[in-house]
Amino acid sequence: MIKDKVLLEQWYKSQLRKEALDFSRNLRLLEAMYEEARMLGAFSARDELEGLERKIHLAKAVNVSKTD
DSSP: OOSOHHHHHHHHHHHHHHSOOOHHHHHHHHHHHHHHHHHTTSSOOSOTTTTHHHHHHHHHHHHOOOOO
16 A cells, blocks of 8 residues: 555656657557557447448438428
8 A cells, every 4th residue: 555645656757757768669569559459359440431421411411400
């Protein structure tokens, strides 16, 4: 259990200052996380624009007010 939250936050900040930024490492991490998310099914393989015309048609039909 953490008793001194302020001390822990100071330690985290000091660790971040010590760690050098490495763009290529961060990019590799991002690509690996993206690939893992794809394998777990977090991103669908379907086309995102599929059915867009139908959705637009329905939105127009629902949102258009008719005046007589």
